[in-house]
Every structure is written in C-alpha cells, then in structure tokens.
Amino acid sequence: MIVIVNTTDNKEISALIQTDLEEKKVEYKIFEADTMNISPCLGCNYCWLKTPGNCMINDDYEQIVKLLAKGGQMWVISDTALGFINHKGKNIYDRLMPIVTMNLEFRDKLMRHIMRYDTRPDVGVIFQGEADKEFLDTWNKKVASNMNSEPLGVYEVNEIREAIACMQ
Amino acid sequence: MHAVIINGSPRIQKNSNTDKILQKFTAGFCKAGNTFELYSLSDRNIWDDARLAFDNNDNIIFALPLFVECVPGLMLEFLETLSSKNSDTKLSFILQSGFAEGAQLRVGEKYLEILTEKLNCTYGGTLTKGNNFGIRVFEGAERDRITEPYKEMGELFAEEGDFFDEKFKTFTGPEMYPLPLRLFIDLLFKTSAKKAYQKIAQQWGCDKPLEYQPYA
Numbered sequence: 001m002i003v004i005v006n007t008t009d010n011k012e013i014s015a016l017i018q019t020d021l022e023e024k025k026v027e028y029k030i031f032e033a034d035t036m037n038i039s040p041c042l043g044c045n046y047c048w049l050k051t052p053g054n055c056m057i058n059d060d061y062e063q064i065v066k067l068l069a070k071g072g073q074m075w076v077i078s079d080t081a082l083g084f085i086n087h088k089g090k091n092i093y094d095r096l097m098p099i100v101t102m103n104l105e106f107r108d109k110l111m112r113h114i115m116r117y118d119t120r121p122d123v124g125v126i127f128q129g130e131a132d133k134e135f136l137d138t139w140n141k142k143v144a145s146n147m148n149s150e151p152l153g154v155y156e157v158n159e160i161r162e163a164i165a166c167m168q
Numbered sequence: 169m170h171a172v173i174i175n176g177s178p179r180i181q182k183n184s185n186t187d188k189i190l191q192k193f194t195a196g197f198c199k200a201g202n203t204f205e206l207y208s209l210s211d212r213n214i215w216d217d218a219r220l221a222f223d224n225n226d227n228i229i230f231a232l233p234l235f236v237e238c239v240p241g242l243m244l245e246f247l248e249t250l251s252s253k254n255s256d257t258k259l260s261f262i263l264q265s266g267f268a269e270g271a272q273l274r275v276g277e278k279y280l281e282i283l284t285e286k287l288n289c290t291y292g293g294t295l296t297k298g299n300n301f302g303i304r305v306f307e308g309a310e311r312d313r314i315t316e317p318y319k320e321m322g323e324l325f326a327e328e329g330d331f332f333d334e335k336f337k338t339f340t341g342p343e344m345y346p347l348p349l350r351l352f353i354d355l356l357f358k359t360s361a362k363k364a365y366q367k368i369a370q371q372w373g374c375d376k377p378l379e380y381q382p383y384a
Contacts, residue, residue, distance in 0.1 A: 050372045105354060
C-alpha cells in the first residue's frame with residue numbers, strides 16, 4: 001500500500017498522483033491532511049508504555065497509522081518553513097511513534113528502537129517551497145534508518161514525476 | 169547576563185524531561201547572579217509572551233527533546249510564527265534525547281544551525297546529550313544522577329556565553345559506543361531493560377505486552 005499524506009492545500013498534486021497511480025494500477029490511499037484533524041505528538045510515551053501501539057490522541061491520524069503498520073510506502077507532501085518541512089509535515093512523522101516499540105537494539109552500530117510490526121513503511125517527502133534539500137534528504141535517510149526501512153528520497157514539487165516513478 | 173529560555177518540548181511541564189534538565193541548568197546559570205525567564209511551549213497560552221520575549225531579548229536558549237531526528241512539530245509551529253531578527257541576537261540550544269550516543273543527535277543539531285541562519289540570528293552552539301529517557305521514570309537521587317551534571321553546564325554557559333567550549337563537547341559522551349560495550353548493552357536490552365520497561369508499563373496501568381500489535 002502506498003500512503004500519501006498531503007498536508008498542503010494544493011489538491012493539484014494529489015490529483016496528479018492519483019491519475020498516475022491509477023494508470024500504474026497500484027494500491028494507494030491519499031489523505032488530504034490539510035482538512036483533517038491531526039494534532040502534534042505530545043511525547044507522552046503512552047504508545048510505548050501505557051497503551052502499546054495506540055496513540056492516546058483521539059484524532060484523524062489513527063486511520064493513517066493503521067495503514068502504515070502494514071508497511072509499504074509513506075509519502076508526505078508538505079509546505080516548507082525555516083529551511084525544513086513545516087510543522088504539519090513534521091507532525092505526520094512525529095506521530096509514527098506507535099509503530100515503534102520501547103524496546104531497543106543495536107543496528108548499524110547505533111541504538112535503535114525495535115519496530116512493532118514486521119513490515120515498516122519506506123518514507124519519502126514531496127515539498128513545495130524553499131528548503132535545504134540536502135539536509136532534508138539527510139534527515140529523511142536517518143528517519144528511515146531508525147525505522148529499519150528505506151528512504152524514498154525528497155523531491156520538490158516540480159520533480160513530482162520522479163517521485164511518482166518511485167511509488168510502487 | 170539575562171537569558172530567555174524557551175522549552176520546546178510538547179510534553180506538559182510537570183512531565184517534561186527537558187524541564188527537569190533546565191531546572192539544573194538554570195541553577196548553575198544563576199549562581200553568579202545571572203537571571204532568566206522560562207517559557208514552556210507545551211502551554212499554548214504563553215506563546216504570545218514567548219514571542220515577545222524572543223523579540224525583545226538577544227540571548228535566547230531553546231531547549232528541546234529530539235523528536236524523529238529533528239525539532240518537535242509543536243515547536244516548529246511556534247518557530248514559524250517568529251519574526252526574523254539580526255546578528256545581535258544569539259540563539260543557543262540544549263538538545264537532549266533518549267538515545268545515548270552523541271551521533272544520534274547530529275542531524276538534529278545540524279538543523280538548529282540552519283534554523284538560526286533562517287532567523288538571521290547568530291549561532292551560539294548546541295549542548296547535546298542523550299540517555300535522558302530515565303528522567304521521566306526515575307525520581308529523587310536516581311533522577312538527579314542524570315540531571316545534576318547540567319548544573320555545571322549552566323555555570324559554564326554563564327562564563328562562556330555560548331556552547332562552543334571543549335567541555336560542552338565532552339559532556340555529550342561517546343559518539344558511538346565501542347563494540348564490547350554495545351554487546352553488553354544489547355544483552356541488557358534483551359534481558360533486564362526489557363523487564364524494567366514492562367514493569368514501568370504495569371505501573372502506568374498497562375495490561376498488554378509492550379510488543380502488542382493492535383493493527384496486525
């Protein structure tokens with residue numbers, strides 16, 4: 001399953017992706033997060049220690065994380081701010097914590113969380129606006145590494161076709 | 169010296185590890201008669217005051233936990249509302265995490281430099297330190313053992329005015345643990361640490377194994 005979370009109000013990106021993925025005949029789901037109720041992660045650790053695998057915030061993110069638990073790909077479409085994806089895009093990443101467990105191990109010589117599910121989503125970013133692309137790519141790779149998954153890359157909106165080519 | 173300190177943790181102040189760290193850091197910072205004002209972004213009601221303090225002061229310390237390799241989304245939301253300043257304003261950072269190795273914090277640290285540049289301020293360095301998860305679950309002397317060293321860092325910051333001194337770098341600890349230590353810690357993770365986490369979970373009212381898979 002390819003999960004696309006569009007946190008911008010640019011519906012044209014979603015429409016373009018939808019058209020291409022229909023042609024590719026792949027399983028996908030697009031969330032228009034800009035009109036959804038998604039709070040920032042509060043760092044309460046409940047999803048690790050009180051209600052394992054479940055976030056205590058009762059909002060629209062649950063329908064996203066349910067799909068991500070089954071692996072596949074997660075693409076976050078985000079506006080930018082201060083050289084990075086903006087807070088709406090970052091919130092989608094921060095709220096991934098329920099698919100991670102409290103337990104730790106060493107992978108690639110560094111301490112990592114053990115993932116909750118055997119399947120993990122590979123992660124990629126499509127951004128519109130000015131950002132430090134090199135940093136964004138480094139960051140996305142580190143996130144994927146910690147989730148024991150693969151980075152799908154970071155793409156500016158005008159590189160959308162390259163991103164779609166990776167959606168499979 | 170007067171410092172505006174902004175705690176970027178989304179966790180409510182009473183449970184905030186960053187806040188416990190700041191309690192020690194500020195105790196050291198104030199020893200020589202320095203003063204500070206603290207704003208905790210977990211309370212959105214103070215955001216206007218925090219913004220005003222940012223605008224009207226030139227010695228700002230942001231303290232934050234590492235969230236998914238970077239700044240927490242809630243703190244980013246606040247940062248996006250700030251006005252650009254000038255090089256008279258110095259931004260310094262205290263970046264802390266649960267992961268123990270210094271290498272875990274470097275990507276987040278790099279962003280803090282970018283952030284400073286985007287706000288047109290002068291970078292005052294970042295104090296990085298991991299292995300802080302226990303602050304949340306320990307109390308008293310056990311918690312103090314983790315947080316107390318930040319007092320000395322507060323004193324040193326008061327002397328230096330930034331986080332560039334070699335002692336701050338040493339404070340971080342090892343970038344990566346050597347292999348024998350990794351093997352030993354890995355064994356602990358599989359045995360006593362796992363049991364300890366499950367015990368904490370039970371104390372928090374959890375009735376499921378920590379590996380529970382609600383969406384399997």
